[in-house]
Amino acid sequence: AIAGHAAAEVDDVEALTEADLAVVVNPNNPDGRVVERERLLQLAARLRARGRLLVVDEAFMDVGPAAESLAGDVRQGGIVVLRSFGKFFGLAGVRLGFALADTLTVQRLETQLGPWAVAGPALEYGIRALGDTQWQAAMRGRLAQDAARLDKLFARFGATVAGGTTLFRYLRLPEAAGLFSALGERGILLRHFAQRPQVLRAGLPGDETEWQRLEAALADWTSLREHRTKETSP
Incomplete structure (x- = not known):
């Protein structure tokens, strides 16, 4: 909205079908609602057919139902999954997170954002956190x-x-x-x-x-x- 785009908050994912950019927080904050993976994949397919994008914020998925995550579906295209180390891992201070997407979308993100400096210690924290199952x-x-x-x-x-x-x-x-x-x-x-x-x-x-x-x-x-x-x- 600050950038001049028309933004709307909706309660039903089906209402996002005609969006140019759909953002779903899953699990949602603050009510913890989880949208089923199949519903999100259907939404992503409709958006992808129009050349549009679905972004799923999975900052709380580390304590959510793993089967509903779209992390393993990003290669289909038109899907970006965001993850954070600040919630479940309690590492908010390192300001570390990452995006999962298909190769083309990753290239576009890198082109638009340019080099993004992340401190070496932050990367080490992230690697060890992910590896400590x-x-x-x-x-x-x-x-x-x-x-x-x-x-x-x-x-x-x-x-x-x-x-x-x-x-x-x-x-x-x-x-x-x-x-x-x-x-x-x-x-x-x-x-x-x-x-x-x-x-x-x-x-x-x-x-x-x-x-x-x-x-x-x-x-x-x-x-x-x-x-x-x-x-x-x-």
């Missing part, structure tokens, strides 16, 4: 356990988790703004969305102390909410 498997297991634990914790206090990934949880509740403020006052920051006032996104606590802080804050929020309800009851 044992760490990846262990971390996926830990994230799944922590996400399930967080879901149960929120549910205990009346905040049902509606989606997300194992890296973050997606909550939808009428009291979202109040919960956001109550936790924020206790130094626990969730993400609140101005255009989605009933939605929150929560990351996973990092250690047992943080789990206990969150539980105590949720208990205080629940008590305050119940007290206010009694005050307003006839």
